[in-house]
Amino acid sequence: MSRVPRFLWLPAALAWLLVAVPIVGLVVRVDLSNFFSLVTSEAALSALWLSLKTGLATMVLCLLFGGPLAVVLARSQLPGLPFIRSVVLLPLVLPPVVGGLTLLFLLGRTGPIGGPLYDNFGITIPFSTTAVVLAQTFVAMPFLVVSLEGSLRTAGERYEAVAATLGASPLTTLRRVTIPVVLPGLVSGSVLAFARALGEFGATITFAGSLQGTTRTLPLLIYLQSQDDIDGAVAMSLVLVVIAIVVILVTRTRDVR
């Protein structure tokens, strides 16, 4: 307490209140008598289920593709590495709606990839659950890559070099040394990516639309309900807040250890 200059306390308190007060307001506003029926309505349950399902799928995709990308960024000596890294970070600063639009142009029925897919195989990606997962992966990927690359750099290559001198093949080294050593970063990165996917709105509504049971995730449902059924929207929001808090607690306690 003594280390903090006095004049910083007021802006610090305001910053904290800016985040905390709306959350408290949300909790106060919840219609408790109808809360249970509001969050268990058919529309709510289907949105919650879709959100969890697509969130998990997004997390798996981030791990399968973002994990190797993090290794490349941390370990390789590719020439254009700074450029490659800034492209990976782009979704962090880009409005998600723009991300959704780019995906739509690329994978839409007339797009450079979506066109041939439809013409040759009859596959349509936009406005499907697959589109939800792709949109979420687009915005969530950097969270996993950044977190994991940081862990890989901190761990360094020393353990991997030792493993090689002990006769471990690159695959064995990855499985028995690299992954266990960076596991905390891998877990927190995955959880963050999952949380980001749960909250995704802009890219999803642009690229996947809002069809109940197929593409209407929890944030989309909340937005829709906030137009006419504000009680339902508030109740659903509280569910998302609780999930977010749990996720933050899980990752933070891991980081501290």
Next chain:
Amino acid sequence: MSRLSADVAVVRGSFELDVSLAVSTGEVVGVLGSNGAGKSTLLGVLAGLHLPSRGEIVLGERTLSSPDGSVPAYRRRVGLLSQQALLFPHLSAIDNVAFGPRSTGAGRRAARETAERWLAEVDASTLADRKPAQLSGGQAQRVAIARALACDPELLLLDEPFAALDVDATPAIRSLLRRVVRATGVTTLMVTHDVLDAVVLADRIVVLDAGRVVESGTTTEVLARPRSAFAARIAGLDLVPGQSCADGLKTDEGTLVAGTHPDPVDDGERAVALFAPASVAVFRDEPGGSPRTALPVRLAAMEPHGELIRLRAAPRPGGPDWLEGLAADVTPAAVAELGVEPGEEVWFAVKAAEVTVHPAGR
């Protein structure tokens, strides 16, 4: 266990390492050099962690590296022990030791048995279930020694294996490493900047300076009579070979050199007594007094050595050979007072407290 022959060059910016060396089967060679001499680069190239710019490395029957290609590190069977133990933090001590055997195809049970045997060999059986975070630096290095040897390497590389240890832990780990390296008979190349490591562990020394071999020979030769300026700077010690005894060291013909034993060493074990030329006093007649060793010698040469004068000894007629080249650094005033000339007979005396006795040789 195989013979190593390496003739490699590594160019990194303005630094160039160009080394040719051979290590016989079961031999322990020490590579001495200051920081930046290219020692660690050499080990990295031998282990397969860096590619040489050119050259050839042959271990036993196998060519590890040549212009035609390179065997990857994990197929070389070259073990590496560094300053830091670098135990895998998520594995217990015994799982760290079992890692090598497991990775090279041993079953779970067989690997564990090998690991138990090696932990016992380095007196670390009681540490088996501890995580690396719960081990002291010396304990971790014991486990790392067991881990490196449990893979049964054909060549063992030691990269300043005691540099990161507490001063208190070093002697015990150094004699442990000496014991297990001798017991396994593994061909070993050790880089170090500490003369003592070389005295205790190495049969032969190669001196590296600015990426080149400037000198090589048996440990006693190089350290007692360095030919390169660099070796003289790091070494220039007086060495007396013999057997350890309770009061210090006994030479083969029976002269007692009184000294202390900082490293654990058994009576009767081969050892060397080490002392600095500056701690040697020179007398015309046999000195008496405090516990000291007085050696009858013939003065062979006098040369300036900084602000002192270095007197070189030779054996008197019928005297033991090891007196040859023994040095004493004395002030010009003391030389004038003594009034001695090369060829005359004098006594070299050194106090027991100035002499350390270390296990060495076979």
